[in-house]
Amino acid sequence: MAGSEIQSFLNTCANANIPVGEPDSSALPPAVVISVSVHFWCQAARVAQDCGLRWCAFWVSPVGDNFDAFCVLEKSGDYLVLKTRTGKGESLPSQAPIFSAADRLERHAHDLLGIEFVNAPDSRRWTRHQAWKEHEFPLRPDFVDSPGQRGETAPDTEYPFARARGRGVIEIPVGPVHAGIIEPGHFRFQAVGEMVLNLEERLGYVHKGIEKLAVGRDPESLARLAGRVSGDSTVSHAWAACQALERATALEVPPRALWLRAIMAERERVANHLGDIGAICNDVGFAFGQYQLTRLKECFVRTSHATFGHRFMMDRVVPGGVSCDIDAAQIDTMTQEAQRLSQETAEIVSMLEYSESLEDRLMTTGRLTPEQANQLGVVGYVGRASGRGFDVRRDRPYAPYDRFEFAVPVYRAGDVAARAKIRADEIGASFELICQVLQSIPDGPVKARFPDIKTVCEGLGIIEGWRGEILTYVQLGEEGTTTRFFPRDPSWLLWPALEQLVQDNIVPDFPVCNKSVNASYSGHDL
Amino acid sequence: MLKLFAKMIGTGLITEPPPDDATFASLGVDLKRSLTRNFRGSIAIRHVDAGSCNGCELEIHALNNAFYNVECYGVHFVASPRHADVLLVTGPVSRHMEAALRRTWEAMPNPKWVIASGTCACDGGEFGISYASCGAVENVLPVDLRIPGCPPSPTNLLAGLLQLMQKPVAEE
Numbered sequence: 001m002a003g004s005e006i007q008s009f010l011n012t013c014a015n016a017n018i019p020v021g022e023p024d025s026s027a028l029p030p031a032v033v034i035s036v037s038v039h040f041w042c043q044a045a046r047v048a049q050d051c052g053l054r055w056c057a058f059w060v061s062p063v064g065d066n067f068d069a070f071c072v073l074e075k076s077g078d079y080l081v082l083k084t085r086t087g088k089g090e091s092l093p094s095q096a097p098i099f100s101a102a103d104r105l106e107r108h109a110h111d112l113l114g115i116e117f118v119n120a121p122d123s124r125r126w127t128r129h130q131a132w133k134e135h136e137f138p139l140r141p142d143f144v145d146s147p148g149q150r151g152e153t154a155p156d157t158e159y160p161f162a163r164a165r166g167r168g169v170i171e172i173p174v175g176p177v178h179a180g181i182i183e184p185g186h187f188r189f190q191a192v193g194e195m196v197l198n199l200e201e202r203l204g205y206v207h208k209g210i211e212k213l214a215v216g217r218d219p220e221s222l223a224r225l226a227g228r229v230s231g232d233s234t235v236s237h238a239w240a241a242c243q244a245l246e247r248a249t250a251l252e253v254p255p256r257a258l259w260l261r262a263i264m265a266e267r268e269r270v271a272n273h274l275g276d277i278g279a280i281c282n283d284v285g286f287a288f289g290q291y292q293l294t295r296l297k298e299c300f301v302r303t304s305h306a307t308f309g310h311r312f313m314m315d316r317v318v319p320g321g322v323s324c325d326i327d328a329a330q331i332d333t334m335t336q337e338a339q340r341l342s343q344e345t346a347e348i349v350s351m352l353e354y355s356e357s358l359e360d361r362l363m364t365t366g367r368l369t370p371e372q373a374n375q376l377g378v379v380g381y382v383g384r385a386s387g388r389g390f391d392v393r394r395d396r397p398y399a400p401y402d403r404f405e406f407a408v409p410v411y412r413a414g415d416v417a418a419r420a421k422i423r424a425d426e427i428g429a430s431f432e433l434i435c436q437v438l439q440s441i442p443d444g445p446v447k448a449r450f451p452d453i454k455t456v457c458e459g460l461g462i463i464e465g466w467r468g469e470i471l472t473y474v475q476l477g478e479e480g481t482t483t484r485f486f487p488r489d490p491s492w493l494l495w496p497a498l499e500q501l502v503q504d505n506i507v508p509d510f511p512v513c514n515k516s517v518n519a520s521y522s523g524h525d526l
Numbered sequence: 527m528l529k530l531f532a533k534m535i536g537t538g539l540i541t542e543p544p545p546d547d548a549t550f551a552s553l554g555v556d557l558k559r560s561l562t563r564n565f566r567g568s569i570a571i572r573h574v575d576a577g578s579c580n581g582c583e584l585e586i587h588a589l590n591n592a593f594y595n596v597e598c599y600g601v602h603f604v605a606s607p608r609h610a611d612v613l614l615v616t617g618p619v620s621r622h623m624e625a626a627l628r629r630t631w632e633a634m635p636n637p638k639w640v641i642a643s644g645t646c647a648c649d650g651g652e653f654g655i656s657y658a659s660c661g662a663v664e665n666v667l668p669v670d671l672r673i674p675g676c677p678p679s680p681t682n683l684l685a686g687l688l689q690l691m692q693k694p695v696a697e698e
Contacts, residue, residue: 231581
């Protein structure tokens with residue numbers, strides 16, 4: 001059954017004389033799939049905007065000589081997938097003039113599959129640097145790679161950045177190799193004195209061809225790859241991929257496995273938040289916060305190692321369940337740890353809140369207004385710090401989150417301080433959640449056998465990772481191996497926000513602004 | 527402010543490794559001895575992520591937390607390759623990072639060493655060689671030491687560094 005938001009979208013389409021297909025809620029649950037012709041691709045997006053839907057994701061799947069394009073939209077937890085088919089050589093109207101978030105994912109689709117977009121506001125390449133040529137498209141089935149015959153890859157020096165001219169305007173190129181221990185990417189600043197006029201990001205440096213590498217993998221091996229899309233989100237990305245696989249094959253996962261996945265996902269959230277609040281303190285020279293919070297993080301990941309056998313719980317989420325189990329003593333240990341660390345984190349955070357020097361540096365810095373956040377469709381803690389309260393765990397709950405009560409904090413200030421505060425609040429909420437999950441964990445097996453299905457099937461996984469909504473599409477072919485894998489990390493929606501929130505800040509505050517968003521380079525570059 | 531001081535004093539020095547981490551303690555002290563012998567007490571590392579998933583970076587960060595406190599052994603991370611003795615590379619080398627990695631290495635003064643850190647850097651790992659990836663670091667730069675692990679833990683990283691220190695110093 002189509003939810004009320006979907007129904008209102010359909011009614012508006014009917015009123016605007018836009019022909020759309022019958023809503024199909026069985027193809028990609030929990031989303032409703034609606035097909036639309038190429039001609040109405042853009043108009044349907046405009047209706048979606050009028051209905052207040054959020055633009056989430058876009059990807060293209062090659063089907064023989066044709067391409068299936070998918071666009072995911074959401075409102076109040078109702079997910080809608082617009083789908084259209086385009087032939088080789090045909091083009092697709094760009095949705096970027098309506099939803100700016102579509103821009104980079106469309107350019108990504110162009111660079112990898114050669115889809116042409118009509119009326120695109122920005123037709124520059126995005127993911128492609130110099131590793132393949134303009135008219136080569138690595139994700140097409142007929143793409144031939146000959147690693148033996150290529151020499152050194154040239155640096156990408158000719159990218160046409162936006163320029164600013166005028167008296168006193170200086171340009172600062174930064175990266176791809178940065179000063180710290182951090183992922184690579186290029187930032188081009190235009191500044192007057194210390195004030196940032198404009199920032200343009202250039203990403204794609206850690207593009208490893210994940211979508212291509214996934215093709216031909218069996219489910220187990222796909223989950224391993226998904227766990228390395230973004231190493232800090234290994235549990236949530238593996239969960240999203242496994243959820244997509246399990247939905248594609250209608251596989252029922254044992255409850256105990258789902259409870260264990262939730263424990264691991266919340267542990268991942270807490271560990272990353274602890275480390276990042278510490279790093280935010282460090283970026284403004286407040287060593288106390290960094291020292292204390294990274295200390296708590298280290299204690300916490302050591303428990304993960306002792307309990308699950310890996311500090312970041314990599315490869316623990318597998319298709320059909322999990323590859324580890326816990327005993328009663330470990331439940332006690334983790335519960336006591338959650339209570340103790342929750343108290344200690346609250347104590348340290350209250351000290352940070354009473355520090356005037358920290359307040360002075362973080363408040364009003366890097367402000368993303370609620371209007372900007374809505375316009376960009378930002379998710380996760382960046383969205384929640386700017387008034388957008390969406391959380392998949394609550395608004396489109398997947399098991400076991402439908403069983404638990406937990407707080408989803410929301411602020412409107414949208415500055416670095418608000419993003420740090422949201423994350424501190426989320427640590428508290430996650431600790432409470434971990435205790436609830438541990439106390440109610442059901443007995444039983446932790447893994448169901450993954451079925452040998454030899455028909456084409458597809459599934460959508462939607463998980464609230466610690467950065468925000470992860471949306472993963474998986475298609476299996478007749479051999480039971482992957483034919484298409486597309487993980488949409490929340491970073492696709494967070495990077496454009498960084499460009500906006502750093503404007504009118506001083507250049508030296510860029511690191512703390514960047515850290516407060518902490519978008520993933522690897523999760524974005526694929 | 528008083529609360530801050532109370533917390534600092536209450537926390538105390540935690541770098542003394544806990545009993546279950548005795549190996550780490552011996553590693554740290556050995557590292558210091560090798561450093562004194564070969565490097566006059568300190569070594570400067572420039573890290574480059576050449577295509578990692580960011581898992582390796584989390585553990586390199588952890589080396590600097592109060593438990594491992596790697597700087598107390600004379601190991602520090604520097605911002606410029608011109609100041610570095612060791613290039614610590616993580617990830618398979620993505621082709622888009624190939625030139626930047628080579629240039630960073632070229633910018634380092636001699637003598638210099640390269641550590642491939644993590645399974646991807648050692649043999650390409652989950653990513654291998656593809657249209658977008660050169661695979662292992664050794665396909666791009668001469669590698670002196672490999673530290674496998676997905677990701678290598680801070681203890682493994684330190685053990686790896688020690689191994690490098692004990693290699694005879696290259697004559698340039």
